[in-house]
Amino acid sequence: MSKSESTSKDSEARSNPGVDLVRSEASSELLRELVAHLRQNRTQLREEWVVRISETRLLTAMTKEEIFAEATSIYDSYVEALETEAFEALQAYARNLSERIIPRGVETHEVVGIVLLLRDVLARSLFEKYQTDFKKLNRILDAYEPAANRIANTVAVGFVQERERVIRQQQEAIRELSTPVLQVRERLLILPIIGVIDPQRARQLTEQLLRGIRTNRAKVVVIDITGVAAMDLTVANNLVQTVEASRLLGATVIVTGLSPEIAQTLVTIGVDLGKMNTVGDLQGGIEQAERLLGYKVEKLAEPR
């Protein structure tokens, strides 16, 4: 084993105190021996595993061909991990695999289930091979078991992390959908805000708006807060920051629907309302925006 390999094992052991760091030469040799056996009997063992998977009715969301294809790559990665103990690479593989199978509806208990089945199938194979030499069988299992358990753990954790990432992404998408940044005209964006805004939501809206300014190449943004009753100091400050940040992207912000209460809050935090572009209502704000953009605003006859 080269120096760098043992260093990586050291730090992995430090981060996982349950792993026995002491690995004698004999033990490494046993690991090599059993890995060779698992590779030699790859076809047969993999087949056995796939049979067990369908017997226990796991991965029902996938077809036989798909299961077989995934089984092949999982088997090889499993044996590879046994040999190299590169658990970080295995975790990356597990996340990658999860990315593919989560949309297919595969659940955590299924992934843990099939990995444990593989562990058992391989263990049985080792029993069979070394059944005549009880002492050797014990030493082989001493080498195999911790590594196999580590693999099962790693794959399960990788899968769960991926699931959590997907859930976070979906939550983010839902949040974005619930307050759209609207493009009404070329170069003009409207951000209508309704209801109660907490600091986290406010920050999210700002990020969304800034991205929207860039994507839509907006030069004017109308932020309508007619529907907002009050703001705490943090959110009020966030509004000011949004105006400043938008300017850095070359966009002018018009704030409409400013209630007297919110105007007071802004003054309290030191905002010079004279410098902020405000208009009474949304319609007026849009008209001013259009003027800024150089559109000619034709006023139609007053509706009766």
Add this chain to the structure above:
Amino acid sequence: MWAGEIQVAINSDQDIVLARQKGRVMATELGFSTGDATLIATAISELARNIISYARKGQITLKMVNALNRQGISVIATDDGPGIPDIRQALRDGFSTSGSLGLGLPGVRRLMDEFEITSQPGRGTIVAVKKWRQ
């Protein structure tokens, strides 16, 4: 593969760039969004800059932190400089004032989720900040 903890010696202005680049890489690997990674890198830049400006040299330590069921990043800026005589003054936050004067500590505090500072004249300064992944 990254180690659990990264230490960057801050001796020159180039180290400021190095520290924030490493910070961004770690933040990205920990799953922070691009926006959050930028906030973290900016905070690191300011903290490193303070070290150079006021203490001439020091150190930035970056590491992953775990609490209950969330993950985050911790940035600790230490130096053996002259220390800050009036911490309250340094932390006084005028929301509408420019952050280009003074230590910019209120700004760093706004960028991160947790902020702790220990400093005494003649005893150096430690600024410890954390940001949690959403």
Add this chain to the structure above:
Amino acid sequence: MEVPILKQGAVLIATFQAALSDADLNNLRMGLVQQVVKFRSRAVIVDVTAMDVMDSFASRTLREIALMIRLRGAETVIVGIQPEVAFAMVQLGLTLEGVATALDLEEGLAYLSEKFKTTN
């Protein structure tokens, strides 16, 4: 680190790279002013699209560049600030007040041609 400065008629376009050190920024400040004088430029566009972090020093330097260039009778426009960078900047209170900004190079040039039209 070399920063490319292109000349497009009466406008100089400087494209800032990502990892500019303080020394680099200082050199740039000097260099840009010299170029404005040499070419008698009317405007400078500083493209910071590649900058993934804008801290207090970078912000101060940009404002100083704009000031020094204005003393030479020329206009400065900062373009290409990324949304995440803009957000971080305002958290730190860095607003580049007094300096013109635009979304990107195209918008920057449009802004300048508008400005030159009205002042001519």
